[in-house]
Amino acid sequence: FWAYGFFPLFLYGVLGALEKKKRKQAAIVGILGASGIILSHTVSGFIVFLFFGLALVGIWVGLMVWKKKTAPIPWTYVLLPPLVALGLTAFFWLPAMSEMKYTSVSGQIGGAANFLDHFVCPGQLWDSPWGFGGSVPGCTDGLSFKLGKIQLLAGLGAAFLWFWQRKKPRGQMMYLSVGIGITFVSIAMMLSLSRSFWQMIGPMAYIQYPWRFLAFAVGGLSLVGALAWAGKNNVVRFAWAVFVAALIVVVNARLFLPQFTYTRPTAFFTSGNEVRYRVSKISDEYLPPQLVRPTRPSEVVRSTISDSTLNPVVMKQTDTYEQFRVTVS
DSSP: HHHHHHHHHHHHHHHTTTTTTGGGHHHHHHHHHHHHHHHHHHHHHHHHHHHEEEEEEEHHHHHHOOOOOOOOHHHHHHHHHHHHHHHHHHHHHHHHHTTTSSGGGGGSSSSGGGGGGGOHHHHHHOOOOOSOOOOSSSSSSSSOOOOHHHHHHHHHHHHHHHOTTTTOOHHHHHHHHHHHHHHHHHHHHHSGGGGHHHSSSGGGGGGGGGGGHHHHHHHHHHHHHTTTOOSOOHHHHHHHHHHHHHHHHHGGGGSSOOOOOSOOOOHHSSSIIIIIIHHHHHHHHTTOSSOOSSGGGGGSOOOOOOOOTEEEEEEEEOOEEEEEEEEEE
């Protein structure tokens, strides 16, 4: 969710570089956005930077082939946000890559997380049951992949207006075109028709689930739907925004109810067996690969260090943080 929130900031930074009056402020916003994406969710950062790079290569090749005189692209300002962000966050992603061999991250590829088993069925983008379960092969997933019916209709309306009213300001046309492009590419990457592309680029296996592109599809769709009514009449624009926002909240209000409630006491979820075994084994990719995993609760190590040469003293202890001072002879 944090990465999704930073994505529009990065997009603004890159597109703002194309507008002469906004370049410096856009670069700062873009740097913050790109840095936020990387620090929030590594996989989302990988997706953004991979496709940003592919888009730049495509634009460069297109300009070389087309050879039509257009306004020069300020490459320095376009490349500034991602490059500076990579430098600012190197303390995070560089060790993650160079020290990956000391963890079990590679074990997260394949098996139940094989991307070939998690493509979205086209109908699920329009409507799929809202649930709190997981992703499974086929079209009967436990979670929903809906883009939003109102959002889709607003986006389609914007696309029609885009072709119907081509005399929109150049800036609006640019944002609208980018929004449509992001939406279509993201949807394509979620569907099985992109299977060959996934198989061609090996590192994409780390993404695990094609439906991770849902965040970017929703972002692109939001941009398109908003710009559909970006006219000069501020009253109409404000009324449209309030109407759509209220309609989305009303239609989806029923989804904010719990599917079921637990009758177990809180103590059950913080018990030794629950925390030491079931919860710990859910996400154990940070452990060294040679560490033998327990296969049942009775195999979990419970003994503490009893060596008399160690004298640990608890300095601080909270629910999420413990600090000790250990003296060894």
